[in-house]
Amino acid sequence: xxxxxxxxxxxxxxxxxxxxxxxxxxxxxxxxxxxxxxxxxxxxxxxxxxxxxxxxxxxxxxxxxxxxxxxxxxxxxxxxxxxxxxxxxxxxxxxx
Numbered sequence: 001x002x003x004x005x006x007x008x009x010x011x012x013x014x015x016x017x018x019x020x021x022x023x024x025x026x027x028x029x030x031x032x033x034x035x036x037x038x039x040x041x042x043x044x045x046x047x048x049x050x051x052x053x054x055x056x057x058x059x060x061x062x063x064x065x066x067x068x069x070x071x072x073x074x075x076x077x078x079x080x081x082x083x084x085x086x087x088x089x090x091x092x093x094x095x096x
Contacts, residue, residue, distance in 0.1 A: 021096050025059055026069060027051045028081060028089040043077045065090035 024039040034051040069078055069089040078086050 021094075022046055023094055023096065025056070025092040025094055026089055027056065027065075027092075028069070028078075029085050030081070039077060043073055045077055059094065060092050063092045063094070065092050067091075 020040050022038045023041040024043070026037045026039065027034060028037065029035075035048050036051040036053075036056050037048040038046045040046060067088075067090060069086045069091050070083070074086065078089075081089075
């Protein structure tokens with residue numbers, strides 16, 4: 001009789017690289033509702049959610065936003081937003 005009583009030993013974790021950290025949090029008006037979007041350093045969007053959740057306040061605590069996302073680096077990521085929405089966006093650079 002074995003000593004593990006039928007319980008498998010956990011397998012080793014794969015040695016794959018971790019995902020890159022989120023670098024930017026943007027609060028932007030999207031058709032009348034405020035949403036928060038998380039972006040990588042490359043300006044690739046990771047996720048979006050309602051900007052009214054408590055986590056947004058926690059993540060931005062003590063950070064000063066850059067107002068507006070009109071630069072060319074944001075063109076591809078924000079192509080579905082109008083110029084007015086992009087101008088009023090608050091972009092927070094998150095500490096890594």
